Amino acid sequence: MDIPKENFSEWYNSVIKDAELCDLRYNLKGFVVIMPNAADVISRMYRLYEDALERRGHRKSYFPALISEKNLEAEKDHVEGFAPEVFWVTRAGKNELEEKMIMRPTSETAMYPMYSLWINGKTDLPLRLYQSGPVWRYETKATKPFIRGREFYWIEAHDVFATEEDALAQVREDMETTEEMIHQSFGIPFIFFRRPQWDKFAGSVNTYAADTLLPDGRALQLPSTHMLGNNFAKVFDVKYMDDEGKEEFCWQTCYGPSISRIFAALVSTHGDSRGMVLPFHLANLQVVIVPILKKGNEEKVLSHARGLEEALSQVFRTALDSGDDTPGFKFNKWELRGAAVRVEVGERDIESGKAVVVRRDTGEKAGVPFDELARRIVAIGEEMNISLRKRADAWFSGMGKEADTLEELRKAIENGGGFVKVPFCTDSREGEPCAEKVKEACAANIRGSKYGKEEIPEGKKCIACGKEARIYQYASRQY
Ligand SMILES: [Zn+2]
Secondary structure, three states: OOOOOOOHHHHHHHHHHHOOOEEOOOOOOOOOEEOHHHHHHHHHHHHHHHHHHHHOOOEEOOOOOEEEHHHHOOOHHHHHHHHHHOOEEEEEOOEEEEEEEEEOOOOHHHHHHHHHHHOOEHHHOOEEEEEEEEEEOOOOOOOEOOOEOOEEEEEEEEEEEOOHHHHHHHHHHHHHHHHHHHHHHOOOOOEEEEOOHHHOOOOOOEEEEEEEEOOOOOEEEEEEEEEEEOHHHHHHOOEEEOOOOOEEEOEEEEEEOEHHHHHHHHHHHHOEOOEOOOOOOOOOOOEEEEEEOOOOOHHHHHHHHHHHHHHHHOOOOEEEOOOOOOHHHHHHHHHHOOOOEEEEEEHHHHHHOEEEEEEOOOOOEEEEEHHHHHHHHHHHHHHHHHHHHHHHHHHHHOOEEEOOOHHHHHHHHHOOOOEEEEEEOOOOHHHHHHHHHHHHHHOOEEEEEEOOOOOOOOOOEOOOOOOEOOEEEEEEOEO
């Protein structure tokens, strides 16, 4: 029941259409309509993620979607990085606006001028706020629903501290939050890379990004956390008074999980040739009841099925499919949409006192006594979550490769992709031409070095320039 890897793109496009996840016919290029079958799962992911942030001391806020041109332009690297992809608002009604505005592509320049007003003394720190909602970026690359679009839904957390040490601790905490949510809760494996200096978030000191792999072996960036140092604090005057009465610039971090993109990874990681498979706690339908009707027994079977629906609805998101379609048609439909457990009930089942229970991920069938259904389904849900994560982990860990030459790298990339470890000269700005060379030769991008595991290559040469290698980098094709 695997996804054919060569046909991943085709599989993805047909699932998002057939399972009614989004509609591509909206008449603005790069914008899609997210339909209820996806929006319900996305809302559930949002709630879990927001809870995880709040448990760690963040509070929610809502900042305006529009940002003044003046704010955007304050931080030199930031404006350089984002200006090419912002949407501008230049008119209102019949008036040309005196001060142009941008639709937020990210909210540093909306939030930090306010932080400057709110933070005075040490007692105002740490300040940890997040907001949830859409951002807009004028993507010029090919767009793909949920993966890359001109509008996406995310959470952005923006934190402020008195010391560099506290800010670095926040970066590590963001990584823990990522592990808890993306891996433990959603079952999606990833590696945290420290991005090379030429590929970090515009205006940051360092960027640490969690990359997963889609079934075709190409990397997809999931949440990233950024050490901002006091780059933005200096520009927006985010300061506090220390114990001696001296003004000090604050240290800042920001963290951005894109929930709509994580949804794409969720669908891709767990799906199979029949369609969507979702972890039990995220599935729109945890239980779908399909009555097996024959002429003459309809009333009896349906009334039994309604009783089951009422009982199971107390515990699970449950639906009874009592429509006129054949059972086989209904099975396919609900498998495509990722209903976690199917309960079949016909006349013979009623007589034997057992329903047929079918688990979505493995297709396993079992006869379960009616009065044990709820208990058994709870257990199946737990088993499903663990086994989906383990299956994804097993595949992911087999996608790590190594190469010492461009030719080896090209072969590894063409033969299933994955993350290929390569010796490299440097991840400072001077290394960028080498990354360009790798891209030209192998259509692969340098994603960075593995966080927390700094291996030093010994006696190896940079894969691109042939100088002494000082660091290992990981290369992959990317979305
Ligand atoms: Zn080099």
